[in-house]
Amino acid sequence: xxxxxxxxxxxxxxxxxxxxxxxxxxxxxxxxxxxxxxxxxxxxxxxxxxxxxxxxxxxxxxxxxxxxxxxxxxxxxxxxxxxxxxxxxxxxxxxxxxxxxxxxxxxxxxxxxxxxxxxxxxxxxx
Numbered sequence: 001x002x003x004x005x006x007x008x009x010x011x012x013x014x015x016x017x018x019x020x021x022x023x024x025x026x027x028x029x030x031x032x033x034x035x036x037x038x039x040x041x042x043x044x045x046x047x048x049x050x051x052x053x054x055x056x057x058x059x060x061x062x063x064x065x066x067x068x069x070x071x072x073x074x075x076x077x078x079x080x081x082x083x084x085x086x087x088x089x090x091x092x093x094x095x096x097x098x099x100x101x102x103x104x105x106x107x108x109x110x111x112x113x114x115x116x117x118x119x120x121x122x123x124x125x126x
Contacts, residue, residue, distance in 0.1 A: 059102040062088060067109040070100065075109075 062068070066078045068090065076090035079097060088105065090098045 058105065058108055061111065062102065062105065062108065066111070068105050069107040069109060070104050071106045072104070074098070 062078060062081050064078055064080060067075070068078060069075055070090070074090070074092060076092040076098065079089045079091045081088050081102075086101050086103070087099055088102055090100060092098055
């Protein structure tokens with residue numbers, strides 16, 4: 001439809017042939033551009049879903065005595081995890097305890113150390 005509109009415009013401009021703009025227009029280019037944009041949108045959506053899955057695994061894997069890093073940059077140790085509510089209590093110092101939502105936990109350092117040790121053992125076996 002767009003191509004026929006361009007052809008009509010080219011004929012009205014005179015000469016009966018295609019104008020420079022009509023010659024430069026290629027419907028294949030438009031299809032390729034749409035394909036690339038759809039692919040990029042799909043990849044972005046896929047990455048977002050993967051990050052959400054990782055976040056949910058982090059929150060569900062929190063347990064007592066895990067060393068964690070909060071989004072505020074506070075290092076601490078989990079004292080308790082509430083299953084009914086979305087809360088954890090983090091021990092920062094001997095007499096300092098913070099009650100916060102699970103979403104405030106950015107990293108579980110205990111799990112990261114365990115994964116790192118497993119990877120080192122796997123490298124040693126090879």
